[in-house]
Amino acid sequence: MIEMQSVYKTYPNGVTALNGIDVHIAQGEFVYVVGPSGAGKSTFTRLMFREEKPTKGTVLVNDMNLSKLKERKIPKLRRQIGVVYQDFRLLPRLSVYENIAFALEVIEESPKNIRKRVMDVLDQVRLKNKARFIPDELSGGEQQRVSIARAIVNHPKLLIADEPTGNLDPETSWEIMSILEEINASGTTVVMATHSKDIVDKMRKRVIAIEDGLVARDEHRGDYGYEA
Ligand SMILES: Nc1ncnc2c1ncn2[C@@H]1O[C@H](COP(=O)(O)OP(=O)(O)OP(=O)(O)O)[C@@H](O)[C@H]1O
Numbered sequence: 687m688i689e690m691q692s693v694y695k696t697y698p699n700g701v702t703a704l705n706g707i708d709v710h711i712a713q714g715e716f717v718y719v720v721g722p723s724g725a726g727k728s729t730f731t732r733l734m735f736r737e738e739k740p741t742k743g744t745v746l747v748n749d750m751n752l753s754k755l756k757e758r759k760i761p762k763l764r765r766q767i768g769v770v771y772q773d774f775r776l777l778p779r780l781s782v783y784e785n786i787a788f789a790l791e792v793i794e795e796s797p798k799n800i801r802k803r804v805m806d807v808l809d810q811v812r813l814k815n816k817a818r819f820i821p822d823e824l825s826g827g828e829q830q831r832v833s834i835a836r837a838i839v840n841h842p843k844l845l846i847a848d849e850p851t852g853n854l855d856p857e858t859s860w861e862i863m864s865i866l867e868e869i870n871a872s873g874t875t876v877v878m879a880t881h882s883k884d885i886v887d888k889m890r891k892r893v894i895a896i897e898d899g900l901v902a903r904d905e906h907r908g909d910y911g912y913e914a
Pocket residue numbers: 697698699701702703721722723724725726727728729730
């Protein structure tokens with residue numbers, strides 16, 4: 687599902703964030719990406735949905751070669767990938783329902799399908815009763831659940847989460863993790879960058895550690911490996 691071969695990324699300001707990454711992630715895996723601040727974790731995940739382009743090397747996602755992907759093909763790639771950020775990134779003036787429906791309206795789904803899909807994902811993230819609320823009326827954990835619902839409403843094969851629990855307290859973080867686990871159990875590949883030792887050590891999944899732009903460790907049922 688994701689293949690990186692000798693991937694380098696140097697930003698225009700001269701900072702080299704990735705320094706020769708080789709990684710293979712199979713469909714259905716759950717992968718934590720860990721490592722010190724500034725090690726290249728976000729850059730690594732941003733390459734997967736063509737938010738960034740590699741300076742050198744090959745990035746394949748769902749059999750698409752992202753190094754060669756034409757601009758006009760990017761929407762097709764993004765429809766297969768859901769992305770969740772630390773800061774939720776919801777549209778503040780739209781309701782919960784509208785924030786999620788928006789992702790389907792842009793791909794011209796029928797109104798009937800949109801309604802069904804939005805209500806299904808709201809059920810999945812346990813927020814059906816808050817469909818009419820606006821983001822400001824929700825707790826941080828609820829906002830993150832809306833952003834997860836928005837990310838999965840299209841049935842993506844891949845869900846990328848960049849520190850999804852970074853702004854949340856431990857209890858709320860566990861709610862988010864149980865939802866991500868359910869999504870993964872239904873067959874979606876999940877790649878999650880995190881600084882949470884607690885979560886990584888308890889959930890025991892594949893751990894890819896990035897240090898200085900290189901894969902320093904890649905273990906199945908790995909641990910966080912750094913001090914909290
Ligand atoms: N858009 C950008 N332009 C220039 N340099 C960048 C950009 N994004 C990241 N960098 C630099 O690339 C390096 C890797 O950053 P990245 O955000 O990938 O690390 P990270 O491991 O995700 O860090 P953190 O855990 O703090 O989020 C850092 O030195 C950072 O300053």
